[in-house]
Every structure is written in C-alpha cells, then in structure tokens.
Amino acid sequence: MSLGQRVSSDNQLTRLLQIGVVLEEVVESRAALHIDSLPPEERAEFDAEVEELLVEAAAESADHRERLEALIDDLEAETVEYEEINALVDAQYGPPEDTDGVLYDQLANEETAYKFYDDLITAIEASDTEFAVDRDRLLETLSEIREEEKEGVQEVTEIMEHRA
Amino acid sequence: MNTADQYLKAIYLAQRIEDGPASTGTLADLLDVSPASVNEMVGKLQDRELVEHEKYKGASLTDEGLERAHDALQTYCIIERFLANVLEVEEFREEARALESVIDDTVAERLDTIIDRPEQCPDCFDPEADHCELLEISGRAD
Numbered sequence: 001m002s003l004g005q006r007v008s009s010d011n012q013l014t015r016l017l018q019i020g021v022v023l024e025e026v027v028e029s030r031a032a033l034h035i036d037s038l039p040p041e042e043r044a045e046f047d048a049e050v051e052e053l054l055v056e057a058a059a060e061s062a063d064h065r066e067r068l069e070a071l072i073d074d075l076e077a078e079t080v081e082y083e084e085i086n087a088l089v090d091a092q093y094g095p096p097e098d099t100d101g102v103l104y105d106q107l108a109n110e111e112t113a114y115k116f117y118d119d120l121i122t123a124i125e126a127s128d129t130e131f132a133v134d135r136d137r138l139l140e141t142l143s144e145i146r147e148e149e150k151e152g153v154q155e156v157t158e159i160m161e162h163r164a
Numbered sequence: 165m166n167t168a169d170q171y172l173k174a175i176y177l178a179q180r181i182e183d184g185p186a187s188t189g190t191l192a193d194l195l196d197v198s199p200a201s202v203n204e205m206v207g208k209l210q211d212r213e214l215v216e217h218e219k220y221k222g223a224s225l226t227d228e229g230l231e232r233a234h235d236a237l238q239t240y241c242i243i244e245r246f247l248a249n250v251l252e253v254e255e256f257r258e259e260a261r262a263l264e265s266v267i268d269d270t271v272a273e274r275l276d277t278i279i280d281r282p283e284q285c286p287d288c289f290d291p292e293a294d295h296c297e298l299l300e301i302s303g304r305a306d
Binding site for chain 2: 005006007008011012015016018019022023026030080085088089091092093108109111112115116119120123
C-alpha cells in the first residue's frame with residue numbers, strides 16, 4: 001500500500017496515463033451511445049445544443065486521448081484500443097432515461113476527468129522522480145487537458161441551468 | 165483514495181484476518197508504515213468516531229467506519245479488477261496498492277462502468293490473497 005499522493009516511477013506514470021486514455025475512451029463511447037439511445041419522442045426534443053455538446057465531447061476526448069498516447073509512446077508503452085473499450089462500454093451500458101439523464105452523465109464524465117487530471121498533476125508535482133518523458137511537456141499537456149475538462153464542466157452546467 | 169480511507173480499509177481487512185480487533189503490528193505491515201504512524205492515525209480516526217481502540221487489543225471499526233471501509237475496499241476492488249481485466253496487468257495487486265492513493269472514488273466509479281464486478285463485492289475480497297476470490301485473471305503478460 002502506498003500512502004500519500006505521489007507518482008514515483010515511469011511504470012506508475014504509464015499506468016495512470018493509460019487509465020486517462022481509458023477514461024477518455026469511455027467518455028467518447030458513452031457520448032456516442034447517448035445520441036443513439038434516446039427514444040424517438042425524446043430525440044425529437046433533443047435540441048441541437050445538446051447534440052452538439054455530445055459531438056464536441058466525443059471529439060475532445062479523442063483529441064485528449066491522442067495527446068496522452070503521445071506521452072505513453074515516449075514511455076515505450078501501449079494503450080488499450082478504442083474498439084476494445086467501446087465494446088466494454090457497450091456491454092455494460094444502460095441508457096439514461098431522458099435528456100436530463102444524458103446531461104447528468106456528461107457532467108459526471110467531465111467532472112471525473114477534471115478530478116483525475118488534477119490529482120495526477122498534484123501527484124507528479126509532489127514527486128522528484130526523473131521520468132523518461134520530459135516533465136515540463138508532461139505537466140503542460142496534462143494542465144491543458146485539465147483546463148479543457150474544466151471548461152467542459154462549465155459548459156454542461158450552463159446548459160443544465162438554462163434548461164431548468 | 166485518501167489516507168484515512170486507506171487506514172479504514174486496512175483495519176477492515178486486519179479485523180477479518182485476525183477475526184477480532186486489528187493489532188497495530190498487522191496494520192503497520194499492511195500499510196507499510198511505522199507502528200507510531202498507525203497509533204497516531206488510529207487516534208485521529210477514533211476522534212472522528214470511525215474507530216474504537218482498546219488498549220492491548222487493537223482497533224475496531226464503528227458502524228460508520230465499517231461503511232466507509234466497505235466503500236474504500238470496493239474502490240480498491242474496482243482498481244484491481246480494472247488493472248487485471250482491462251489493462252491485463254500481471255502484477256495487478258502490487259500496482260493497485262501503488263495506485264490507490266492517486267485514484268479518486270469518482271474515477272473508480274467511471275472505471276466501474278466497463279468492468280464486470282460481482283454483486284457481492286467487496287465481501288468476496290480475500291484479505292490473505294489480497295484480491296477478490298472471484299477475480300478471473302486472464303494470465304496475459306503486462
């Protein structure tokens with residue numbers, strides 16, 4: 001058991017970045033499934049704003065995934081293929097009841113991703129380990145992604161507020 | 165998972181291993197910290213009414229402590245199962261221990277959406293083997 005938030009090896013860092021990739025893949029996959037899952041009557045009401053949000057979320061997750069994969073490449077490791085995660089999401093997926101449910105799920109996605117990157121950055125900063133990937137580039141990439149997740153949380157919150 | 169939750173989980177597992185209160189020595193071994201650190205943290209958890217400590221016997225979880233320990237163990241099970249079955253990490257026990265302090269409950273909840281976890285989780289966790297007794301390990305190398 002390791003007490004205290006700290007990333008102390010390349011292996012540990014690689015694993016956390018791989019988890020980040022999977023989280024992004026889950027967001028991408030769930031966003032795509034949400035669009036398809038709504039019953040026709042809900043879909044008719046499913047305004048362009050929410051659909052655009054989900055399309056953007058999926059695209060942003062794909063972008064984040066690529067940036068994480070570039071870091072993982074430098075650590076000479078591999079990631080789990082999107083198709084594999086998509087199949088796992090699909091197998092366990094229970095569609096939300098309505099559009100509000102979709103928005104809540106999307107908010108949970110963005111908040112979870114933000115928390116993950118925030119904790120990861122804190123744990124890297126608390127460590128003086130010299131990683132195989134450049135520390136400045138690592139922290140810069142993760143900070144940019146964290147910022148985009150924060151904006152994502154705000155965007156979903158705003159949509160939820162003006163729909164209420 | 166924060167340090168308090170890691171302690172509560174360790175007390176829960178130690179109580180199961182020892183079939184009674186968790187001794188300081190067992191907790192120090194499980195957490196890989198000094199007995200003095202254990203005593204200090206157990207004191208703090210007692211102040212928060214999560215643990216009852218009896219001199220010369222050891223620590224026992226209160227009902228509230230048990231509930232939190234249960235949740236913490238469930239989070240840990242998700243991490244182990246995710247590492248073993250999704251990332252196919254051979255050394256998943258060691259890696260889960262190294263990662264648990266950096267993985268938040270909310271992150272574990274998301275990872276839980278893609279793993280197949282038994283309904284009785286975490287009661288099926290084997291404290292001696294340090295993993296779920298129902299966990300099927302793919303056996304593929306890391």
